[in-house]
Amino acid sequence: MSKNKTLEALKHAIVMGHLDSDDEGYDGMMEGTPGTMELVETALGDGIDPQVILTTFNEAMEKVGVKFESGEYLLPDMLASAECVGEAMDILEPKLAAGSGSGKGKFLIATVKGDLHDIGKNIVITMLKGAGYQVKDLGIDVPADDIVAAIKEYQPNYVGLSALLTTTMIEMEQVVKKIREAGFNDVKIFIGGAPTSEEFAKKIGADMHCRDAMDTIEKIEGTQDAS
Amino acid sequence: MIIIGERVNATRKAIKTAIEQKDRDGIISEITLQDKYGADYIDLNAGTGxxxxxxxxxxxxxLVDIALECTEKHLVLDAASPEILSNAAEHLNNRRPWMLNSIxxxxxxxxLGIIELAASYQVPLIALAMDSDGIPPTVEKRLAICETIMQECESRGLGEDKVFFDPLVLPISTDHKQALVTFQTIAKIKERFPKAKTTLGLSNVSHGLKKRALVNGSFLTTAACFGLDSAICDPSRKSIRRAIVTGDLLGGKDRFCRKFSRSLRQGLFDEEKK
Structure with missing residues (x-):
């Protein structure tokens, strides 16, 4: 297989959520054919630049995003594709680190104290991994001090805060305040969750408000382009 | 869900007639219909009585000869006598994966002869959770019957992984708790015999009621959530296919909800045109 064909096949496998040859894929017909994992190995074996493979991941996920936005894909279809990329990143990441700049940055994420919701947060995590970010998940009901301590230890480029309750979105304000007070002024703070809004993000001093997982990806990619 | 297509059964009048008149095409259309709608096994029963x-x-x-010609699906040899089954098994000669129905x-x-036959070919065997007193109304008694059956199977060289237990169901029209008894029996069988499979016929549950397709379908979906592995049913019925897809979906067997979304795209859940 030529290098271009390998990359085309890889892109197709991701779009179809075809993880490996045991997986049936979006159309249910792909079992027994090479999936994302096999094709990434093939691509690396062929000597394709890991950075180029990463670009292929992005192109594939963009295509998936379009299919989701248009209603052709359901949420689990999109998650299947994101999982392909997330798993494949485990193979690709060490190779990227060996070369120049690795991945796109580190993302620390948590549901704030008092709030036990994690479905939305977990979707965002899968999508971020799919887009090539390293994600550290602190879980649910996380006190502000723990988030600040984790920033110290993990040195993320981004922090994501989730809250699903009107009562706990107030907690976000405290978290943002404590992060800035601790001197982390460069870390970009993303907030999300049903009761939150653009205005609220501005009011509490967060950098971005995200409506959903796709919006998170679009906004974070925007910050990448700007830098 | 492993679907065992139940249509080719001589207790149905159309099949009885087709067998008696050696109406080959009639049988072929019954088999290919079930094949088309996703049956994994085709049950073959020639007991015209x-x-x-x-x-x-x-x-x-x-029937075996016709099935071998018109479908690639696996076969179920369905009869009460070991001689009849043994003869059919010899005739089939492992040209297709198959199983036995039932004891x-x-x-x-x-x-016991049928168990020995299953053991000698090492093929799966459907075993009903009832005895000479009929279908017991309690979970405990049905499970006790399964225990006894399993002992006999194992002592004759038929392993747990080769047994499909049918927990059976009594009509809820005469005892409103009976669907629940079946669900609980499925769960208990899975717990006690983790390698064994469970299968189930549906129509008895709704005997004496109306809207039977709805009741049977909901029953199947719920049974799938309790761990049912297989159903003896008619997959050409839309209500059955819907119940199977939603059963696998809610029962945690549909990764990324793919079967559900594919069925959606194929129009399985579209509203019927009036």
Whole structure:
């Protein structure tokens, strides 16, 4: 297989959520054919630049995003594709680190104290991994001090805060305040969750408000382009 | 969900007639219909109840020959007598993966013979959770029957992984808790015999009620959530296919909800045009 064909096949496998040859894929017909994992190995074996493979991941996920936005894909279809990329990143990441700049940055994420919701947060995590970010998940009901301590230890480029309750979105304000007070002024703070809004993000001093997982990806990619 | 297509059964009048008149095309259309709608196994039952043992023997082989020609699906040899089944097994000669239907906890000489037949070919066997007293109304008694059956199977060299237990169901029209008894029996069987499979016929549950397709479908979906592995049913019925897809979906067997979304795209859940 030529290098271009390998990359085309890889892109197709991701779009179809075809993880490996045991997986049936979006159309249910792909079992027994090479999936994302096999094709990434093939691509690396062929000597394709890991950075180029990463670009292929992005192109594939963009295509998936379009299919989701248009209603052709359901949420689990999109998650299947994101999982392909997330798993494949485990193979690709060490190779990227060996070369120049690795991945796109580190993302620390948590549901704030008092709030036990994690479905939305977990979707965002899968999508971020799919887009090539390293994600550290602190879980649910996380006190502000723990988030600040984790920033110290993990040195993320981004922090994501989730809250699903009107009562706990107030907690976000405290978290943002404590992060800035601790001197982390460069870390970009993303907030999300049903009761939150653009205005609220501005009011509490967060950098971005995200409506959903796709919006998170679009906004974070925007910050990448700007830098 | 492993679907065992139930249509080719001589207790149905159309099939009885087709067998008696050797209506090959009639049988072919029954088989290919179930094949088309996703049956994994095609059940073949030639027990017209009117002929001799020799007649049923010949008829079952006749059904096997037709099935081998018109479908690639696996086959279920369905009869009460070990002679008839043994003869059909010999005739089939492993040209297709197959299984046997069925025995119950009565464990007469006939039934022990069927267990031995299953063991000698190492093929799966459907075992009903009932005995000479009929279908017990309690979970405990049905499970006890399964225990007895399993002992007999294992002592004859048929392993747990080769047994499909049918927990059975009594009509809820006469005892409103009976669907629940079936669900709980499925869960208990899965717990006690983790390698065994469970299968289930549906229509008895709604006997004496109306909207039976709805009741049967909901029953199947719920049974899937309790761990049911297989159903003996008619997959050409839309209500059944819907129940299977939603059962796998809610029962945690549909990764990324793919079967559900594919069925959605194929129009399985579209509203019927009035």
């Amino acid at each position: 009117s002929g001799t043992v020799q007649q049923e023997m010949d008829d079952l082989c006749w 119950n906890g009565e464990l007469s000489q006939e039934e």
